[in-house]
Amino acid sequence: MSASVHTDVATPDLRLAIAPEESLLRVEHATVVFDGFKALDIDSFAVRPNEVRVVIGPNGAGKTTLCDVISGKTKLASGRCVFDGTDITKWKDFQIARRGVGRKFQTPSVFGSLTVREHLELAAPASRGVGSVLRNRRPSGRDGEILAVARAVGLEPLCDVAAAYLSHGQRQLLEIGTLLIAQPKLLLIDEPAAGLSDTETAAMAKLLRRLAGSHTVIVIEHDMDFVRQLEADVTVLNEGRILAEGPMSAVQADPRVIEAYLGR
Amino acid sequence: MALARLIPRGETPTSRVPRLEPVDVRAYGARPAPEIARFRRRTIATLLVLLFVVIPALQWAGVVEPYNVNRIGRYLCFAIAALGVDLIWGYTGVLTLCHALFFCLGAYAMGMHLSLPGGGGDVRPEYHNIPQFFFFNNVNVLPAWWRPFDSLPFAVVAAILVPTLVAGLFAFFIFRNRVRGVYFSIITQALAWGAFLAFSRNELLLGGTNGLTNFYKPLNANGAWILGFYLATAAALVLSLIGCRALTRSKLGRVLIGVRDREPRLYFLGYRPELYKTFAFAAAAALAGLGGLLYVPQNGIVTPNVMRVEDSIWMVVWVAVGGRGRLWGAIMGALVVNFSYSMLTSDMPQAWPFIEGALFLAVLAFPDGLSQLWLRLESEVAGGRSIARLLAAFVFVEAVLMIDKLGWLPSILSMVQIAFVPLKYWLLIIAATAVGWSRPAPAAVPLLGLAILIVSEALGLFPAEATPLKYLVVVALAGWYVARETDVVARVVRWLRRRRVEDAAS
Ligand SMILES: Nc1ncnc2c1ncn2[C@@H]1O[C@H](COP(=O)(O)OP(=O)(O)OP(=O)(O)O)[C@@H](O)[C@H]1O
Ligand SMILES: [Mg+2]
Numbered sequence: 228m229s230a231s232v233h234t235d236v237a238t239p240d241l242r243l244a245i246a247p248e249e250s251l252l253r254v255e256h257a258t259v260v261f262d263g264f265k266a267l268d269i270d271s272f273a274v275r276p277n278e279v280r281v282v283i284g285p286n287g288a289g290k291t292t293l294c295d296v297i298s299g300k301t302k303l304a305s306g307r308c309v310f311d312g313t314d315i316t317k318w319k320d321f322q323i324a325r326r327g328v329g330r331k332f333q334t335p336s337v338f339g340s341l342t343v344r345e346h347l348e349l350a351a352p353a354s355r356g357v358g359s360v361l362r363n364r365r366p367s368g369r370d371g372e373i374l375a376v377a378r379a380v381g382l383e384p385l386c387d388v389a390a391a392y393l394s395h396g397q398r399q400l401l402e403i404g405t406l407l408i409a410q411p412k413l414l415l416i417d418e419p420a421a422g423l424s425d426t427e428t429a430a431m432a433k434l435l436r437r438l439a440g441s442h443t444v445i446v447i448e449h450d451m452d453f454v455r456q457l458e459a460d461v462t463v464l465n466e467g468r469i470l471a472e473g474p475m476s477a478v479q480a481d482p483r484v485i486e487a488y489l490g491r
Numbered sequence: 492m493a494l495a496r497l498i499p500r501g502e503t504p505t506s507r508v509p510r511l512e513p514v515d516v517r518a519y520g521a522r523p524a525p526e527i528a529r530f531r532r533r534t535i536a537t538l539l540v541l542l543f544v545v546i547p548a549l550q551w552a553g554v555v556e557p558y559n560v561n562r563i564g565r566y567l568c569f570a571i572a573a574l575g576v577d578l579i580w581g582y583t584g585v586l587t588l589c590h591a592l593f594f595c596l597g598a599y600a601m602g603m604h605l606s607l608p609g610g611g612g613d614v615r616p617e618y619h620n621i622p623q624f625f626f627f628n629n630v631n632v633l634p635a636w637w638r639p640f641d642s643l644p645f646a647v648v649a650a651i652l653v654p655t656l657v658a659g660l661f662a663f664f665i666f667r668n669r670v671r672g673v674y675f676s677i678i679t680q681a682l683a684w685g686a687f688l689a690f691s692r693n694e695l696l697l698g699g700t701n702g703l704t705n706f707y708k709p710l711n712a713n714g715a716w717i718l719g720f721y722l723a724t725a726a727a728l729v730l731s732l733i734g735c736r737a738l739t740r741s742k743l744g745r746v747l748i749g750v751r752d753r754e755p756r757l758y759f760l761g762y763r764p765e766l767y768k769t770f771a772f773a774a775a776a777a778l779a780g781l782g783g784l785l786y787v788p789q790n791g792i793v794t795p796n797v798m799r800v801e802d803s804i805w806m807v808v809w810v811a812v813g814g815r816g817r818l819w820g821a822i823m824g825a826l827v828v829n830f831s832y833s834m835l836t837s838d839m840p841q842a843w844p845f846i847e848g849a850l851f852l853a854v855l856a857f858p859d860g861l862s863q864l865w866l867r868l869e870s871e872v873a874g875g876r877s878i879a880r881l882l883a884a885f886v887f888v889e890a891v892l893m894i895d896k897l898g899w900l901p902s903i904l905s906m907v908q909i910a911f912v913p914l915k916y917w918l919l920i921i922a923a924t925a926v927g928w929s930r931p932a933p934a935a936v937p938l939l940g941l942a943i944l945i946v947s948e949a950l951g952l953f954p955a956e957a958t959p960l961k962y963l964v965v966v967a968l969a970g971w972y973v974a975r976e977t978d979v980v981a982r983v984v985r986w987l988r989r990r991r992v993e994d995a996a997s
Contacts, residue, residue, distance in 0.1 A: 300759075320759060321757075329759075336756045339752045340751075341748055341749065341752065345745050349749060405760070
């Protein structure tokens with residue numbers, strides 16, 4: 228413990244400096260507490276528009292909790308969360324989703340009896356009120372768009388297959404597809420490569436790289452090779468705190484990061 | 492089902508496809524094969540003809556008694572209510588245990604109309620020209636809230652609107668707090684119980700435990716009235732089915748299935764599942780109200796006993812027996828369970844509790860219910876198997892029963908006794924056995940056996956002395972089916988052969 232305090236003093240903080248004006252998302256002085264245990268304690272986390280940011284960290288570091296906070300699944304004990312110039316700290320999950328935050332869950336969470344096409348139809352941006360959905364019988368106007376997204380994630384041949392029949396990797400791709408078609412301003416992607424084969428992982432990295440530049444994406448990942456393929460800035464979380472932030476090469480050289488990963 | 496079609500016969504689906512999480516799986520987007528579509532069209536046409544032409548014609552011809560048509564009409568009301576259960580439970584995954592309450596709200600609204608002069612109610616000067624039961628409450632003037640029910644349109648609208656609004660408000664406030672699953676079911680149960688207690692009180696001025704009765708007598712005694720209500724109910728059922736089908740096939744239906752499969756995920760797609768659940772619950776209540784509204788004139792009485800929690804559970808059982816998540820499954824389940832109930836309670840009431848227990852077990856063992864059997868039949872028909880011979884046997888059995896009913900069967904057939912059984916029943920047994928022997932699709936055997944039984948029972952064609960026969964046929968068909976499904980005969984043969992080989996070796 229004393230050693231880590233020592234290194235804290237010795238090395239300067241490795242952090243990205245992002246001004247509030249140039250950020251799409253800011254999480255400030257945020258804490259999340261579960262039964263007295265601080266799962267998240269972040270002084271400042273900001274993402275620029277059209278940036279891909281990777282969040283890494285050991286198990287239980289609070290990565291998923293960070294996503295939960297941004298998407299409104301978990302409420303902050305203190306601090307605030309600003310998205311696209313609006314304070315969304317108190318907003319409900321569906322309001323945040325409608326505002327333009329899309330999310331892929333760590334374990335793929337799909338609707339077993341709906342087909343790939345039906346997933347994309349549900350996620351396509353349209354009114355989500357009961358009345359307008361009732362009138363919307365077959366959203367045929369979107370067929371082209373739906374096929375395009377299905378092709379982008381490589382699920383076109385499986386359009387009429389119920390999600391329960393898809394493999395784990397295909398479900399991950401389906402979740403990405405539902406994100407893409409919703410056109411959110413911010414994509415939260417929790418462990419996209421988990422359970423994928425090597426070729427699928429490479430395809431996923433390519434897909435995410437293609438998103439860069441036109442989409443703001445936060446990717447959570449354990450697979451270091453995959454992270455390197457993304458060529459993006461990295462935020463390292465450990466025990467709920469931000470340990471270091473910057474390009475992968477700089478982060479990897481940071482002694483605190485090395486200790487957090489090797490010290491356990 | 493999709494699996495059954497994807498995989499060639501002889502291979503069990505599970506041997507080739509990896510087991511995934513146990514969700515209700517079916518490819519909604521996929522269209523049925525052309526042969527299946529044709530078979531479906533023909534089946535639907537046949538059923539419509541049976542419902543709207545054959546049964547009225549049989550009543551007119553005197554083959555079917557008005558009492559039996561009246562009973563079919565009542566059970567069709569239950570089928571309408573079952574559609575609602577399927578909507579909220581089968582599609583949306585919300586188990587409701589107060590559906591019978593909404594059925595009763597519709598029934599009471601119509602019952603009030605039928606108790607008043609506008610609905611032909613039996614009001615007399617000695618009881619101040621208001622329904623008689625008020626006399627026992629010391630009420631001499633019709634309460635103001637009863638008055639509008641004198642008008643039929645008002646009563647009809649109220650019968651549908653009141654349950655819809657009650658259900659909508661109730662569901663909205665419960666779902667808004669994100670109450671889910673079994674907690675919601677328990678709350679609906681409490682609602683049903685509370686309503687039962689309230690309706691049983693005389694102070695509510697709805698007749699207390701005796702309910703509402705003394706309606707215009709011809710409603711369920713006169714053939715023309717009976718036929719009219721029967722046809723109205725059949726039409727209402729068909730329209731409800733068409734409406735529910737449109738609903739479940741729309742995007743809204745997809746959202747409802749999403750609620751069932753993984754409700755929390757919908758929030759992160761920007762949906763508010765609680766509103767969709769409220770909508771489905773209210774729509775289900777509207778269907779229940781419609782069913783209740785049509786039920787009262789055909790039943791002649793409505794009491795709080797019909798809104799007990801048990802009755803709501805039974806409604807869920809109907810849908811489970813038919814197969815949840817399929818609208819025609821709900822209708823099939825409601826009719827099959829009710830006719831079986833009516834048949835068994837009149838033939839051997841002591842057996843019903845056992846059947847009841849068996850039903851609950853069967854529902855647990857076969858989550859897809861009877862609809863699975865039907866889908867098997869469809870895929871077997873598509874696979875080129877002919878059911879013509881089965882249908883011939885079916886028609887033969889029905890025809891013999893009808894001719895017998897009219898007394899046109901040569902009396903010699905009844906006089907010739909072989910092993911104490913009249914010849915005419917031997918003919919039926921032979922025809923029914925032909926059903927089993929005609930190399931038919933295995934799924935078709937019990938299904939058509941069941942169909943013969945239910946149709947004959949519904950039309951009241953079984954003479955009293957043939958009662959044992961129908962059960963014998965059922966048992967024989969079920970045995971035949973189980974034997975084929977489990978391959979038990981081949982197994983016994985193989986076992987015997989192996990023993991003989993072993994004996995020879997030793
Ligand atoms: N709902 C909860 N209740 C209590 N504790 C929780 C809850 N959710 C998360 N935690 C705890 O908070 C900590 C951070 O969890 P989180 O899921 O954010 O970690 P993670 O970085 O995503 O880990 P992993 O790499 O395993 O996915 C863990 O110690 C976890 O046990
Ligand atoms: Mg996680």
